[in-house]
Every structure is written in structure tokens, then in C-alpha cells.
Amino acid sequence: MDQTKAARGTALGPSLGSSLGSWGARLVVLVPYVWLIAFFLVPFLIVLKISLSQTAIAQPPYVPVLDLAAGWRGITDFIAGLSADNFATLVSDDIYYLSYAKSLLVAFVSTAILLAIGYPLAYGMARAPRRLQSVLVMLVILPFWTSFLIRVYAWINILQRDGLLNQTLLALRIVDEPVAWLASDTAIYIGIVYSYLPFMVLPLYATLEKMDETLLEAAADLGAPRWKAFWSVTLPLSLPGVGAGALLCFIPIIGEFVIPDLLGGSDSLMIGQTLWTEFFANKDWPVASAIAVVLLCLLLGPIAIYQHLQTRNIERVG
């Protein structure tokens, strides 16, 4: 802690010497704030405002619209026109509630599967010979070189009735007739796990790779066989990586739209799909905005946990 403070002190120290340097330092600090205000806070306030509006057949498709030309009256009319009706709609109709629940369920299950696959993968990578490790990291990142959309389309090909998966299963006589993979939750899970695996593996690999091997020797020396050493040393020390990987997957999976839309069925929708329907099919911007605001509030919890883990990690390293 003290070291971090000291480091900060020296980093700022010289720049405080001259007013020009001080300006430069402030400007550098300002950049991320300007960015966040311009591209996150302002859009969010707009969305929040729309969520408190009513739909209208107009351009833009909602009322009230702030009319500054009308002066003070315009502002009071605008505020009087706002209402929380859309949030009441979200509570009254269980399609929204079900979408949120489905999104949370998919995010939980996918994250669990990702952990189960990603941890052994990352562990194997971290234990591989040094020379091989950079190649393995490369291979994990390699899918990013093709468009995300193309990769999801490729899965449609693999999972369809006469696709690669069914052909293989039939050839191996595991199934007698083609399985309907597409338009099912299984397809959603396959697509999500496939797409998000690098986001799970990389932070896990980063923590496991950093780990001091002599700690395992010390554990063995003190009487712990390999599995026990893993359980009492490796696993607890990799928890920051587990947390980072899990949240890095969990948060975007909740709002995932493309994968469930392309691979999933139409019987139960994830919140991203419901939002899309409200916005583009029903042209109901206010309700779509309300969904987005609630989604953000839901995500604030995990994001806060993620932030907390990150800072604690930085402190420990410092």
C-alpha cells in the first residue's frame, strides 16, 4: 500500500514542479474522464431519459422532447412529461422477468462450463515448456483473427441437420438419426462457450503462469502430495484469475444477443433478444431503454466485484 502511494508520489512529483508540466499531467488524467463522460455517461443519461418517456408516432418516436425554445415552460413541461410507467410495464409482463432469468441462467451455466474447460487448459499451458507457451497463447488468440459473426455462422453449419456434427455422430453410430442441435439451448451453450473461451483462459493463464514453482516444492516438502498441493496452494493463489475470467465472461454473456439469436430457439429469449425486439420490431424505444437501464443495474453488482478484485490484485503486486 505504502509503496503504491510512494510510487504515485514520485510519478506526480516532477510534474508539479513547473506549471506546464502540471497542466500536462492534468490533461493526461482528464483524457479517460472526457472519454467516459462523452461515450458512456452522456449516452446513458439519454437512455435513462428515454426510459422515462412515452412512445409516440413521431420523430423521435417518444415524448416528451426537451424544447429549449419554449424557455422555462419548455423545461417544466418536459419534466412533467416524464414517468416511470415503462418500469411498471417491465414488472407487470412476465416476458421481461423470464428474459432476465434466462440470461442469468445462461450466464451462470456458461461461466461454470467455461471454468471447467478453461482452468485445465490454462493450467496445462502454464505447465508447458517455456518455448511452447507463446505458441499456445497464440493459438488461444488465433480465433480472433476471423470475424466473430463468421465463426458463429460456421457453428450453424456444424450444428445443422446434415452438418458436420451429425455426420460424425451418424458415422460413429452414436446416434441413429440426425439430432436437432440448432434452435436449442445446447446450441447457445456451445456457441457461447466456444466464443468466450479465450476470455476465460487468458486471465487464468496469466495468474497460473506467474506462480512460483518453489511454492509447490515447499508444499511437497511439508508433506502435501501433488493433488493436495494443488488444492491448498495453486487453487487459492489462482482465485484472482478465476474471478477475473469468470466476470469477464459472465458480464457480457448476460447481454449476449448474436449467439442466442443465430443459434438459439424462439421459445425463450435472452434479455438481449427481448431488447432487440422492443427496439426494432415493436419500435418501443422507451421500454427498450428501460430494459437496458435495469440490465445495467443488474450488471453493476458483478462489475463492482470485478473492480474490487482488480484493485486488490494490484495492491498485492505493489
Next chain:
Amino acid sequence: MRRGFVPWADPNVRPLVRFEAVTRRFGPTVAVDRLSLGIYEREFFALLGPSGCGKTTLLRMLAGFEAPDEGRVLLGDEDIGRVPPYRRPVNMMFQSYALFPHLTVAGNIAFGLKQDCLPRQEIDVRVAEMLALVKLDGFAGRKPHQLSGGQRQRVALARSLAKRPKVLLLDEPLAALDKKLREETQFELMDLQARLGTIFVIVTHDQEEAMTVAHRIAVMDRGRIVQVATPPELYEHPNSRWVAGFIGDVNLLEGKVVSADADGLAIEGTNGRYRAAAGGDAKPGQSVCIALRPEKVRLAATRPPLPAENCAGGRVHDIAYLGDVSLYKVKLADGSVMTASVANANRVTERGIGWDDEVWLTWAPDAVVVLAR
């Protein structure tokens, strides 16, 4: 305790730890080469040598992290060569300490005890006992990153002693400490070892450290043991030029044996005639080397009276003032340089002998060791 502890001199006492013709290879390099060694109960044993001499490999074989390719490692009567580290009554204190960063001080010390599934109360008692032993009472709840280097070293020591091992291995345990703390800790280690009676095997490249703490020292070079002896024996009676040069400073003078009799050896060298009180089994005509420690050389500004045996003249080439002693590097007639160390018994503000002064070096016949190797 220290005085009269010489189990290695008693043929009836069997060493507890024995290496029998042990070889360990890493690819084409031989780290340990047909090495045999015995370490006795209650002994503080040091493995000393330059880096890459195989001392750490030897220690790791005792810990179980390396298995011998040939030969046997015995603890008592059991061949432990293939016993995994977690089943040996041997614990190690690592050079990096290897403390578990996610556990508290108490958690670190209790780690080994928990593996043995001891009851909770007993673990607590033992942890408190260990904390007291290394004078860290009150630090039980701290995490390793909240401790100073010296405190971490103590935790590592307490953790490796908690299981009451038969043998404690110390891999450069004090290398990360500053000089003052290192010297203090050396004496604490000696006290601790004497009190516990556990075999301590320390690996170090610091000869002063080995000389301070150990009953016996094994000097290693290229996977073999060159000499095993007590610190005074090693210093006063090195068995080879290599050991003489590795332990402390030494002047090596080449020569040929002229005569050998009851009075010792007469040796003809490039800087005059030398006499050695004891010459081992050197024969006349044999080329030998005499080893002479700098503190056993007398320095004089005037030529001593004849006969001029064990006397060499030269010019002061360099002087190093080290506080307690001054080192005089004297260039002899044949161009070689001899070092004499002179204790600064009085506060000298001005030296009697300065740069480029002509000086005479003399030494007693029993101050030298004759080395054939």
C-alpha cells in the same frame, strides 16, 4: 555441546545420513559425480563450493526433489532415494523462503502440521511454540507481504522446523539478508541447532558463513567432494591448492623438495630456500607447492639476520587498509606477488611502510602447508 563433538572420529558411530557413490546427471552434465558422504546425528554440516559445483543438487536429493541416477541415499537404514519429498522426515528452508502468500504467518507454520492431520489444539500449541522459537510472537496474523526480509526468513525457518524433522536442509538461508543481520542470524542458527539437536545441512557459497556455523564443511567442486573437515582443519590443513585457494586468502609458492628429514622439508624455490616443519610424504626431487596464509607472514623494513630461509625480499606494490588489518601486496624478485596481512593493533595515522618501499617477508617453518596436489 560444541566442544568434544567429534562423532566422525569414532569408528563405532554410524552416520545418520549417508550418500553412497551417488551420481546425478542433467543431460550431458554430471551435477554430482560418484559422491560418498556421511552426516552424523546432531551435526551442523555445511556444503560449500562455487556455483554449479553440485551442492544444491545434493541438498535437493536429500529433500527428494531429485532422485539419484546411481548410488544410494540413506537415512538411518532406509534407502530414501526414491521416496517422494512429502514422505520424508526431512524439511527444507528455501533460499527464496517460498512462503505461501495467501496464508498468514500462523497458516504457513501450520501447513505441514495440517498435512499430518494433527488435532487442532496440538497444531495451535506447536505454532505458538515455533513463533516463540524464532521470536515472532504477535506476528501470527500477518501475511508474508507485511513482513520485513528478516522476519520472513524467521517464518520460513519456523515453518521448516514445525514438523520436527530429523534433518533440516537450509538452501542459502541467509543470502537475502544484509551483512549485519546475516552475522547475527548465523549465531542464532547455531544456538537453535544446538538446542534442538536436529541435523542441519546448510548449502552456502559464503565460506565465512560455513566456517561460523558448521561442525564440519564439505568443500565441493565439479560434482565431487574435495575435502571434508572441521573449519580449523580446513583452514590450517587444506588438502589441495584448490581448497587452500578457495578457503580464505593464501600465498602459493612453487618449489622442489631438496631434502626431507626429521626436521621437515627443505625446498628450493624461485624466491630462495624454504623450510617446512612437516611435509607429509613429499620425497626429495618432487615438485611441491607451499601454502602460506597472509596473517602468518611477518613484514619487516630491514633484512633479517642470516640464515635466510623462509625469507623473501620485494617491493610494496599495493596497500589495502581494511580497518582491523592492512594488506600489503609485495612484488617479489621473480615478479610474483605475495600478500602479508598486518593487524592494526595500534591506531596508526602514519604507516611505517609505504608504497614502493623495499621490505622483507619472513615466516615460521610451521606456518606453511606443503601441498603435492
